[in-house]
Every structure is written in structure tokens, then in C-alpha cells.
Amino acid sequence: MSVEYKNIVPWGRSFQEYIDMFNLSDEDLDRSILGCGDGPASFNCEMTQEGKTVVSVDPVYNFDRDIIEKRIDETYTEVLEQTRANQDKFVWESIPSVEELGKIRMESMKLFLDDFEAGKLHGRYIAGELPELPFIDDSFDLVLVSHLLFLYSEQLSLDFHLQAMDELLRVAREVRVFPLLDLNSRRSLYVDEVVDYLSEKGYSVREEKVDYEFQKGGNRMLRITRV
DSSP states (O other), rough: OOOOOOHHHHHHHHHHHHHHTTTHHHHHHHSEEEETTTTSSSSSHHHHTOOOOEEEEOGGGOOOOHHHHHHHHHHHHHHHHHHTTTGGGGSSSSSHHHHHHHHHHHHHHHHHHHHHHEEEEEESSEEBTTBOOOOOOOOTTEEEEESSSTTTTTOOOHHHHHHHHHHHHHOOOOEEEEOOOOOTSSSOHHHHHHHHHHHHHOEEEEEEEEOOOBTTTEEEEEEEEEO
């Protein structure tokens, strides 16, 4: 069976998952970071609790807390059902079951929801979306893109991916993207074309193995830097 979503779903990941997905060092955490497409992840909230600074941008931040919570509740069951029907596509080690996955994700999303109103007031959650972000050139040192580009290869075209990469590299000197797989744990057909496109433009582009694998084979990120 295939995993199929008509739209991008709100599904929040934790601070520790961001550390592992993006090979984030202590030095990285002290940089100016943009989380692009963070949705209801708890990374921003937990970074703030640690005295760090991060800005998250996502179109879902156009809505208030209650509407986002309703959207999470509407999609939660669908995501778990699709995951349960496709358990062979995942590695059940650090997360041992579908039920535990749901528990972990809801804990992260609850942290986000409780932090959202204050965070939005303080400019930590900003409504916006690729391929045009509401930031001036070089606003950040580092952009992290979690479970958006490449994952939604059927919903987002190659042209969208290329425009998005140009935009991300406009607002930051370094971009990290995870994972490089689509929703069905296949390497996205766009990865090589994006790598070629960025390399031809003179960027430093490399794949890196990371200490995180939930989708089978999903333990690699793309790191792009302006040289």
C-alpha cells in the first residue's frame, strides 16, 4: 500500500529529532536559525526554553491556535491509519509502535500549541511559505527544512523545489533539508536534479548521513552552502 496525502499535513517533531535529523551541533544552536515549514513542531518552543533563538515560518501560522488544533485533530487519525497500513516502510526502534508514534507526536504538538500565541506575539512564529519568504536577504545563518521538500514530491513540482532552494539560499548562507525520501520511502526523483542545479550555480552541495532513521533509508540530509 502507498502513503497518500492530498495536502501537506500538520505533524510536529521534537527538539531532539531536529538535532538528530540535521546533525545540529552546540555551535549550530547558537546561530541565527530559520525553521521553514515547521508547522506544529516543538523545536521553536524547546529552543526558547533552552535560551536559544529560532524563527519558524509556515502558512499555518496565519490561523489562530484553536483552528490549528482543530486541523491537527482532523489529520491525526488519518496519519496514524496511513502509517499503520504502511508499517513496513518504517524503522520501529526508537519509536516502537504506531501508538507510541502518536503519543510522541501529540506531546510535541501540544508544546507547540501552548507556546504558539506568545511565540507569534514575539515574532518567533511568522506566517509565510515557499517559494517567497517574508524576509530580507541574509536574514539568517542557517535554514532547516524538515519533512517538506522532497517528501511531498507528488504535491510539489520540480520547478517549485528549484524556486524554493533559490529563495532559501537568498535568506541564509546555509540550508539543510531532511529527508531526501518521498512519502513512500523512495529517494525523491528531484534530489539529483536539485543537486545538479545548485552545483551549476556554484553552491557547495553534499549529502550527509545523520543519526536519525524512521522512514527506512531516511537517514540522509542535504546540506547546501554559499561559497
